[in-house]
Amino acid sequence: MNIILLSGGSGKRLWPLSNDIRSKQFIKIFKREDGTYESMVQRIYRQIRKAVPGATVTIATSKTQVSAIRNQLGDGVNICVEPCRRDTFPAIALAAAYLRDVKGVALEEPAVVCPVDPYVDEEYFEAIARLGALASAEDVNLALIGIEPTYPSEKYGYIIPREQGATSAVEAFKEKPDKDLAREYIAKGALWNGGVFGFQLQYICEKTQELTGFSAYEDLLQQYESLTKISFDYAVAEKEERIQAMRFQGKWKDLGTWNTLTEAMDEQTLGQALCNETCENLHVINELNVPIVCMGMKNAVVAASAEGILVSDKEQSSYIKPYVDQIDQQVMFAEKSWGSFQVVDVEEASMTIKITLNPGHGMNYHSHERRDEVWTILSGRGKTVVDGMEQPVHPGDVITIEAGCRHTIIAETELKIIEVQLGREISVHDKKKYKLDR
Amino acid sequence: MNIILLSGGSGKRLWPLSNDIRSKQFIKIFKREDGTYESMVQRIYRQIRKAVPGATVTIATSKTQVSAIRNQLGDGVNICVEPCRRDTFPAIALAAAYLRDVKGVALEEPAVVCPVDPYVDEEYFEAIARLGALASAEDVNLALIGIEPTYPSEKYGYIIPREQGATSAVEAFKEKPDKDLAREYIAKGALWNGGVFGFQLQYICEKTQELTGFSAYEDLLQQYESLTKISFDYAVAEKEERIQAMRFQGKWKDLGTWNTLTEAMDEQTLGQALCNETCENLHVINELNVPIVCMGMKNAVVAASAEGILVSDKEQSSYIKPYVDQIDQQVMFAEKSWGSFQVVDVEEASMTIKITLNPGHGMNYHSHERRDEVWTILSGRGKTVVDGMEQPVHPGDVITIEAGCRHTIIAETELKIIEVQLGREISVHDKKKYKLDR
Numbered sequence: 001m002n003i004i005l006l007s008g009g010s011g012k013r014l015w016p017l018s019n020d021i022r023s024k025q026f027i028k029i030f031k032r033e034d035g036t037y038e039s040m041v042q043r044i045y046r047q048i049r050k051a052v053p054g055a056t057v058t059i060a061t062s063k064t065q066v067s068a069i070r071n072q073l074g075d076g077v078n079i080c081v082e083p084c085r086r087d088t089f090p091a092i093a094l095a096a097a098y099l100r101d102v103k104g105v106a107l108e109e110p111a112v113v114c115p116v117d118p119y120v121d122e123e124y125f126e127a128i129a130r131l132g133a134l135a136s137a138e139d140v141n142l143a144l145i146g147i148e149p150t151y152p153s154e155k156y157g158y159i160i161p162r163e164q165g166a167t168s169a170v171e172a173f174k175e176k177p178d179k180d181l182a183r184e185y186i187a188k189g190a191l192w193n194g195g196v197f198g199f200q201l202q203y204i205c206e207k208t209q210e211l212t213g214f215s216a217y218e219d220l221l222q223q224y225e226s227l228t229k230i231s232f233d234y235a236v237a238e239k240e241e242r243i244q245a246m247r248f249q250g251k252w253k254d255l256g257t258w259n260t261l262t263e264a265m266d267e268q269t270l271g272q273a274l275c276n277e278t279c280e281n282l283h284v285i286n287e288l289n290v291p292i293v294c295m296g297m298k299n300a301v302v303a304a305s306a307e308g309i310l311v312s313d314k315e316q317s318s319y320i321k322p323y324v325d326q327i328d329q330q331v332m333f334a335e336k337s338w339g340s341f342q343v344v345d346v347e348e349a350s351m352t353i354k355i356t357l358n359p360g361h362g363m364n365y366h367s368h369e370r371r372d373e374v375w376t377i378l379s380g381r382g383k384t385v386v387d388g389m390e391q392p393v394h395p396g397d398v399i400t401i402e403a404g405c406r407h408t409i410i411a412e413t414e415l416k417i418i419e420v421q422l423g424r425e426i427s428v429h430d431k432k433k434y435k436l437d438r
Numbered sequence: 439m440n441i442i443l444l445s446g447g448s449g450k451r452l453w454p455l456s457n458d459i460r461s462k463q464f465i466k467i468f469k470r471e472d473g474t475y476e477s478m479v480q481r482i483y484r485q486i487r488k489a490v491p492g493a494t495v496t497i498a499t500s501k502t503q504v505s506a507i508r509n510q511l512g513d514g515v516n517i518c519v520e521p522c523r524r525d526t527f528p529a530i531a532l533a534a535a536y537l538r539d540v541k542g543v544a545l546e547e548p549a550v551v552c553p554v555d556p557y558v559d560e561e562y563f564e565a566i567a568r569l570g571a572l573a574s575a576e577d578v579n580l581a582l583i584g585i586e587p588t589y590p591s592e593k594y595g596y597i598i599p600r601e602q603g604a605t606s607a608v609e610a611f612k613e614k615p616d617k618d619l620a621r622e623y624i625a626k627g628a629l630w631n632g633g634v635f636g637f638q639l640q641y642i643c644e645k646t647q648e649l650t651g652f653s654a655y656e657d658l659l660q661q662y663e664s665l666t667k668i669s670f671d672y673a674v675a676e677k678e679e680r681i682q683a684m685r686f687q688g689k690w691k692d693l694g695t696w697n698t699l700t701e702a703m704d705e706q707t708l709g710q711a712l713c714n715e716t717c718e719n720l721h722v723i724n725e726l727n728v729p730i731v732c733m734g735m736k737n738a739v740v741a742a743s744a745e746g747i748l749v750s751d752k753e754q755s756s757y758i759k760p761y762v763d764q765i766d767q768q769v770m771f772a773e774k775s776w777g778s779f780q781v782v783d784v785e786e787a788s789m790t791i792k793i794t795l796n797p798g799h800g801m802n803y804h805s806h807e808r809r810d811e812v813w814t815i816l817s818g819r820g821k822t823v824v825d826g827m828e829q830p831v832h833p834g835d836v837i838t839i840e841a842g843c844r845h846t847i848i849a850e851t852e853l854k855i856i857e858v859q860l861g862r863e864i865s866v867h868d869k870k871k872y873k874l875d876r
Contacts, residue, residue: 015731274761278754289784290744291765293453295758296751297738304747306728311749313734316716320733323712327729344782345792345856346727349833350816352856354783354790372834374814376858378788395787396810396860398836418783418790420814420856422834 001132002111002201003048004080004095006088007041007061007069009117013257015324016308017285021331024255025116026068029285031266040117040255042072051125056103059116060095070337071358078103083224088195089235090227093208094220096201101217107202110136113232115195119253119264127248128196134167134244135198141242143198144170146191148249152182155254157193157233159245164189167246173238191247197232207236258283258301258310258317273302281314287333306332306342338363339411349424355417357382362410365436368403371423375399380415384408385436406434439570440549440639441486442518442533444526445479445499445507447555450762451695454746455723459769462693463554464506467723469704478555478693480510489563494541497554498533508775509796516541521662526633527673528665531646532658534639539655545640548574551670553633557691557702565686566634572605572682573636579680581636582608584629586687590620593692595631595671597683602627605684611676629685635670645674696721696739696748696755711740719752744770744780776801777849787862793855795820800848803874806841809861813837818853822846823874844872 009023018024028037038046041059048057058078059069066079080098082091092113099105110132118124127145135143146159154176161168173193174185209215212227220227237243255261262283269275271286278296286292287305294302301317303310307329312320332343338361345352357363357380365385375384377397384391384399386407393399393409401407409417447461456462466475476484479497486495496516497507504517518536520529530551537543548570556562565583573581584597592614599606611631612623647653650665658665675681693699700721707713709724716734724730725743732740739755741748745767750758770781776799783790795801795818803823813822815835822829822837824845831837831847839845847855 016728274764276754276757276761278751286747288747290454290746290770291767292747292749293758293761293765294749295761296754297749300735300749302747302749308728309724309726309730309740309742309747311730311732311735311738311740313716316714316734319714320731323714323731323733326712327731329729332728342783344790345780347816347854350854352782352790352792352816374834374836376812376814376860378785378790378858378860396812398812398838400836416785416788418856418858420816422814422816 001052001055001129002099002105002109003052003055003057003128004092004099004111004113005041005044005057005059005116006091006113006195007059007065007116008085008088008091011256012321012324013318014261014303015320015327016305016310017287017303019307019329019331021064021334022068023065024261026065026072026335029261029265029270037270039072040119041069044116044118044120045073045077047120047122048125051122052129055129056099056105058095058099058103060091067337068335071335071340083221085229086224086227087229088232089211089230090220090224092197092232093204093212093215093227094217094224096204097208097215097217097220100201100205105201107200107205108136109201110198111201111204112196112198117255118194119251119255121251123250124248124252127246127250128198131196131198131246134246136200137244139242140244141199141203142237142240143167143244143246144237145194145196145248146245147194147252148247149182149186149190149192152179152186153192154179154182155256158182158185158190159193160185160188160190161245161247165247167244170243170245173233191245193233194248194252197237204236211235258303258312258320259314262301262314271304337361339414344418349422349426351421351426353419353421354378355419357409357411357415357417359411359413363408365406365408365434367406367432367434368423368430369432370403370425370427370430371421372403373401373407373422374420375401375409376418376420378416378418380411380413382409382411382413382415385410408436439490439493439567440537440543440547441490441493441495441566442530442537442549442551443479443482443495443497443554444529444551444633445497445503445554446523446526446529449694450759451756452699452741453758453762453765454743454748455725455741457745457767457769459502459772460506461503462699464503464510464773467699467703467708475708477510478557479507482554482556482558483511483515485558485560486563489560490567493567494537494543496533496537496541498529505772505774505776509773509778521659523667524662524665525667526670527649527668528658528662530635530670531642531650531653532655532662534642535646535653535655535658538639538643543639545638545643546574547639548636549639549642550634550636555693556632557689557693559689561688562686562690565684565688566636569634569636569684572684574638575682577680578682579637579641580675580678581605581682581684582675583632583634583686584683585632585690586685587620587624587628587630590617590624591630592617592620593694596620596623596628597631598623598626598628599683599685603685605682608681608683611671629683630690631671632686632690635675642674649673696741696750696758697752700739700752709742775799782856787860787864789859789864791857791859792816793857795847795849795853795855797849797851801846803844803846803872805844805870805872806861806868807870808841808863808865808868809859810841811839811845811860812858813839813847814856814858816854816856818849818851820847820849820851820853823848846874
């Protein structure tokens with residue numbers, strides 16, 4: 001059994017915790033039993049490992065998310081990297097080809113594609129396991145999960161099943177309707193399309209060949225940019241005759257906005273927050289290391305990160321995107337495969353950042369043309385390589401790196417550094433990478 | 439004419455912009471004509487210079503505020519420093535003795551004491567100038583300003599005048615009343631006690647001698663800690679027979695809470711803020727360099743500084759003090775006579791701060807026992823002295839200072855530095871000062 005998690009989006013709907021480089025699925029907002037917090041992607045990955053222990057999990061995502069996924073899930077997970085964004089059909093086609101050509105998965109094996117961001121319980125993954133079996137049935141090409149609607153939502157596509165049983169052939173797919181139409185659909189027994197598709201690998205590989213003219217992983221990778229942007233629903237599901245929908249009545253929430261996300265939070269506050277007793281239905285998510293004090297706030301959400309602060313009425317929070325789009329804020333915080341960085345000060349001709357390197361990890365060996373750098377080691381042990389010269393480093397050590405100088409730092413234990421960048425043209429693009437002979 | 443401005447308080451009512459070391463009078467919140475912002479103390483000082491150009495201004499304050507006053511008003515202003523807090527009578531007694539003994543002001547000269555924090559127009563200072571003249575009249579020992587009430591406030595003391603003219607003898611002083619009693623007072627023509635007192639210097643010096651047993655500046659300074667904490671109202675005003683109140687009907691606002699302070703703001707937002715059209719009666723004050731986005735917020739105030747974030751219903755904002763008292767937040771930002779500093783990162787065994795030195799200013803020559811420091815010069819020119827060795831510094835220079843090492847840095851132009859402090863026991867108290875031979 002293969003599970004392909006689609007990890008897309010670089011949404012701003014959960015700004016300031018999500019932004020251009022941190023998608024919502026990486027925000028650590030759900031409390032684990034041990035009191036620490038996990039993100040959507042960590043939660044779903046943990047749930048799958050438990051509910052479908054034998055499954056091979058592959059994450060289909062873009063280049064920009066690889067670091068965050070490695071940081072949060074470790075090196076064990078398969079990642080199929082899309083060279084650029086091309087909607088869900090190309091992403092699924094590439095992931096299927098990756099499983100066949102790179103991972104050597106047999107064509108008759110079932111695979112289930114699933115978005116990375118629904119908020120669900122384990123029974124959802126048990127349904128996914130059954131969906132894999134359903135997709136392997138002789139008269140079925142494609143199987144999908146239909147979520148039992150809880151209200152006439154205008155946000156989802158609808159599946160009209162032919163019968164009302166646990167599984168059924170599909171009568172029709174319906175676009176996002178208005179509220180009245182949604183009520184009509186629901187009266188007819190319609191289900192929300194949760195974007196979960198089960199199939200045998202062979203089916204998708206053939207579809208890919210049919211629709212793109214090729215199906216080999218290397219070919220898809222090479223030609224990816226030229227593929228048509230099209231969703232899997234349009235390209236495949238809505239045209240398929242031998243399709244079955246499996247009714248799912250368990251917990252399923254789409255945590256796309258602050259309004260819905262906060263409903264899934266176990267606690268009213270996360271991080272340093274103090275709310276007086278006149279606050280009602282207030283959620284505070286604070287990633288900063290200074291306190292937030294709330295007085296008399298009702299039906300509101302307050303979220304703060306190094307990128308900015310949101311203070312919103314809960315209902316209004318669904319409409320933040322155009323406002324956040326106006327903000328031209330440089331990235332202030334990022335999780336990388338090797339650790340994380342945070343901008344702590346910005347001046348006209350300097351930028352100061354704190355870098356945390358995970359044990360055993362290092363930066364790329366690189367140089368800058370237009371800036372000097374000064375590293376002060378705050379804590380941890382490791383070594384630097386500067387223009388080929390290796391040197392062990394300890395807390396308090398200072399390393400000065402002139403423009404043009406090749407450099408890296410490799411952590412033995414967790415290593416924290418203050419990096420002062422000095423120059424009039426500081427840019428993330430001013431970076432040349434080199435191979436490091438080790 | 440002498441004006442004594444009482445600059446007290448280290449209030450938390452305007453947290454996070456005011457805190458233990460930054461009083462509300464230093465928050466730069468009022469827009470000047472040139473588009474820059476000024477604080478309460480800057481505004482009142484500017485207004486006095488314009489409305490009473492000949493007046494000598496002395497600021498009576500505690501040690502902790504001297505740096506901020508020098509930073510905001512420059513070196514020209516007289517400062518009379520209270521060794522510790524002892525309420526308004528000792529503060530006024532010390533300031534009067536300072537004028538007589540240190541500044542050589544003649545005993546028959548009038549002086550007016552005035553709080554530093556009312557939000558007023560120039561006519562208020564014209565009234566103050568007239569109060570000085572009134573205090574010099576033969577049959578008057580003490581003159582004070584009574585503010586024409588605009589509502590039955592429970593926050594102020596009331597003055598009951600004998601007559602309803604522009605000036606009048608005082609029938610009685612009344613404590614802060616409840617609303618009904620306040621209405622009664624107002625019906626009788628009562629005025630708010632604005633804490634403004636005019637007198638001839640001699641009068642206060644004699645009162646001081648009478649009440650404390652001495653009146654010389656040096657004696658008061660030496661014995662200050664042993665003086666009884668008592669307000670000028672209780673100690674002097676309420677017992678004085680030859681007292682006149684001057685009615686003031688102009689603009690007068692007490693900006694003690696966010697609710698009242700925001701009423702005096704010219705703009706809805708200060709700093710980076712984006713409010714959508716569903717916001718109403720919202721004020722945002724943002725001292726951070728990341729944006730605040732507000733959606734659907736009504737009758738609210740949002741204030742953010744390096745110390746923390748307040749999100750409050752306006753009316754509720756009057757009650758923040760006990761909540762803020764619970765916060766044990768280290769000082770993250772401070773204005774000093776030589777410039778300012780801001781904490782940018784705190785780790786277990788390190789703290790990183792950005793220091794800005796004003797041109798011509800330097801730190802004290804000092805050493806630390808329990809921490810090493812690393813300075814990276816971001817911008818500007820100046821010189822360091824490290825264990826007696828002078829060296830010019832430029833952007834990009836790095837200076838490492840081991841524990842025990844004496845050091846200072848003196849700015850020629852504005853100088854910005856990143857200072858990394860390294861040690862397990864970092865404390866503001868770990869500082870030994872030395873005389874620098876220059």
